[in-house]
Amino acid sequence: MAHQNEIRFLLNGKDTTVVDPKATTTLLDYLRIDQRLTGTKEGCAEGDCGACTVLVGRLRDGKLKYETVNACIRFLASLNGCHIVTIEHLSGPDGRLHPVQEAMIEHHGSQCGFCTPGFVMSLYALWMETPAPSAQEVETALQGNLCRCTGYEPIVQAALAINQYGSPSNDYLNRERSDVTARLAALQSTSRIETGPADDRAILPRDVSDLAEVLAEHPEATLVAGSTDVGLWVTKFMRPISPVVFINHLEELKDITLDDDALTIGAGVTYSESEAAIREAFPHLREYWDRIAGWQVRNMGTIGGNVANGSPIGDTPPVLISLGAEVTLQKAGGARTLPLEAFFIDYGKQDREAGDFVASICIPRAKPGQIDAAYKISKRRDEDISSVAVGISVVLEKGTIAEARIAFGGMAATPKRAASAEAALVGQSWSAEAFDAAAKALAQDFTPLSDWRASAEYRLLVAGNLLRRFHLEHDTAKDAPVRLAIA
Numbered sequence: 065m066a067h068q069n070e071i072r073f074l075l076n077g078k079d080t081t082v083v084d085p086k087a088t089t090t091l092l093d094y095l096r097i098d099q100r101l102t103g104t105k106e107g108c109a110e111g112d113c114g115a116c117t118v119l120v121g122r123l124r125d126g127k128l129k130y131e132t133v134n135a136c137i138r139f140l141a142s143l144n145g146c147h148i149v150t151i152e153h154l155s156g157p158d159g160r161l162h163p164v165q166e167a168m169i170e171h172h173g174s175q176c177g178f179c180t181p182g183f184v185m186s187l188y189a190l191w192m193e194t195p196a197p198s199a200q201e202v203e204t205a206l207q208g209n210l211c212r213c214t215g216y217e218p219i220v221q222a223a224l225a226i227n228q229y230g231s232p233s234n235d236y237l238n239r240e241r242s243d244v245t246a247r248l249a250a251l252q253s254t255s256r257i258e259t260g261p262a263d264d265r266a267i268l269p270r271d272v273s274d275l276a277e278v279l280a281e282h283p284e285a286t287l288v289a290g291s292t293d294v295g296l297w298v299t300k301f302m303r304p305i306s307p308v309v310f311i312n313h314l315e316e317l318k319d320i321t322l323d324d325d326a327l328t329i330g331a332g333v334t335y336s337e338s339e340a341a342i343r344e345a346f347p348h349l350r351e352y353w354d355r356i357a358g359w360q361v362r363n364m365g366t367i368g369g370n371v372a373n374g375s376p377i378g379d380t381p382p383v384l385i386s387l388g389a390e391v392t393l394q395k396a397g398g399a400r401t402l403p404l405e406a407f408f409i410d411y412g413k414q415d416r417e418a419g420d421f422v423a424s425i426c427i428p429r430a431k432p433g434q435i436d437a438a439y440k441i442s443k444r445r446d447e448d449i450s451s452v453a454v455g456i457s458v459v460l461e462k463g464t465i466a467e468a469r470i471a472f473g474g475m476a477a478t479p480k481r482a483a484s485a486e487a488a489l490v491g492q493s494w495s496a497e498a499f500d501a502a503a504k505a506l507a508q509d510f511t512p513l514s515d516w517r518a519s520a521e522y523r524l525l526v527a528g529n530l531l532r533r534f535h536l537e538h539d540t541a542k543d544a545p546v547r548l549a550i551a
């Protein structure tokens with residue numbers, strides 16, 4: 065069967081076709097080198113600094129949604145049927161500056177200017193969704209943008225003032241929304257797309273059953289969802305990854321179902337897309353979710369990718385394991401479901417058979433008496449990888465701890481439950497002593513590594529203190545003594 069060998073998208077106002085793009089050409093290189101759209105900058109090439117921020121508009125259930133992404137780690141070939149909006153598209157045909165740009169100038173939000181296009185694009189996305197944001201919303205939107213000379217205060221002041229310079233309802237992207245929606249609908253592909261040379265090949269399956277077929281044909285292929293891990297394999301490690309199977313366009317992997325029993329999240333759901341359901345079903349994860357990466361990476365990165373990547377310092381596995389989540393793996397022959405903790409076998413080794421892909425993750429709703437918490441310790445508050453992360457879930461019955469599930473990241477070669485600490489809690493009454501014993505038992509569960517994020521001693525100490533913190537934060541006795549251990 066003939067496959068489409070080109071990708072089609074809208075670039076600013078222009079219908080664009082690229083024939084046979086390589087799998088690993090980044091959107092940033094395409095914009096700057098092929099299109100000479102040099103307003104989008106390259107700072108770090110690893111998703112950290114935000115200088116390369118652009119908007120990508122995509123149809124979801126027929127509705128057009130724009131999100132910020134890091135062009136440096138987004139692959140061009142994954143963008144079939146999308147609208148790519150760069151900084152060049154912001155000023156009007158008469159050259160008039162955009163309200164976001166006017167606000168940045170008036171509030172002295174730019175010095176050397178290198179970071180400025182990225183900040184403007186992030187603020188543009190925020191302003192379209194939330195025209196009068198709070199300072200907290202501005203900070204969240206700017207988590208993924210770094211500036212080394214202006215300082216953030218003038219930029220935040222500019223962000224809070226944008227509404228004085230124009231209204232989103234008059235903005236180009238809103239005025240043209242129905243036209244762009246129709247143009248993107250015409251660009252969607254109903255067949256498999258295969259592009260690029262043999263050593264840099266991209267495959268975009270038609271749907272999930274086609275994905276299973278593709279993986280049966282190419283079990284060695286690299287699956288790419290949001291590319292926030294894989295992007296760095298290419299830009300930083302020059303790793304060959306062909307053939308690449310892109311899956312972030314597959315709607316069937318984007319289902320979110322919340323019922324009385326469980327929250328089920330498709331593997332292709334991003335952090336941003338899952339945020340509302342996570343907040344509703346598991347309110348204790350609200351702050352934790354905002355601590356995962358920055359806004360652009362949360363718009364791209366998927367929970368399925370975080371799980372499949374199997375990193376011992378991925379942020380979702382510890383909390384998902386503590387909540388008793390299960391993962392469903394699918395391939396051409398069928399599907400199987402296993403407890404998430406069983407998926408992580410050893411460092412870099414997950415329970416994935418040839419042709420398997422992660423299809424979904426199912427998290428049971430809390431039982432009566434269940435108390436949950438999630439903590440992340442990192443060197444920097446925003447957009448930083450964990451030194452230690454933990455998910456804690458205990459079930460209390462008449463003051464006694466009937467069940468305990470505690471899972472840590474950053475303490476072992478895989479995300480792992482703390483069996484001895486759990487055993488120290490079960491059957492005990494809810495008390496500082498019980499949690500102190502559990503904290504001490506962690507030494508039997510883990511022999512953490514020292515690396516540049518944290519020493520082994522620090523990791524063990526902080527892990528124990530997180531258990532003590534959990535007790536203190538959820539203790540009803542107001543005069544409970546503070547007993548954090550110190551080094």
Ligand SMILES: Cc1cc2nc3c(=O)[nH]c(=O)nc-3n(C[C@H](O)[C@H](O)[C@H](O)COP(=O)(O)OP(=O)(O)OC[C@H]3O[C@@H](n4cnc5c(N)ncnc54)[C@H](O)[C@@H]3O)c2cc1C
Binds near residue numbers: 380447448
């Ligand atoms: C600047 C920056 C900050 C970050 N901060 C954090 C952080 O705070 N916390 C954190 O945990 N992570 C962080 N990350 C890492 C990354 O964002 C997450 O691991 C993310 O969830 C990966 O998802 P993805 O869709 O981008 O995966 P991809 O990069 O597309 O893929 C990652 C791996 O999963 C595999 N894969 C993807 N989807 C599937 C599937 N459905 N089935 C089977 N295999 C699959 C891929 O083959 C690859 O091995 C950060 C990354 C960057 C660049």
Ligand code: FES
Binds near residue numbers: 108109137
């Ligand atoms: S260049 Fe730094 S995030 Fe892309």
Ligand code: FES
Binds near residue numbers: 177212
């Ligand atoms: S203005 Fe120079 S890096 Fe931000």
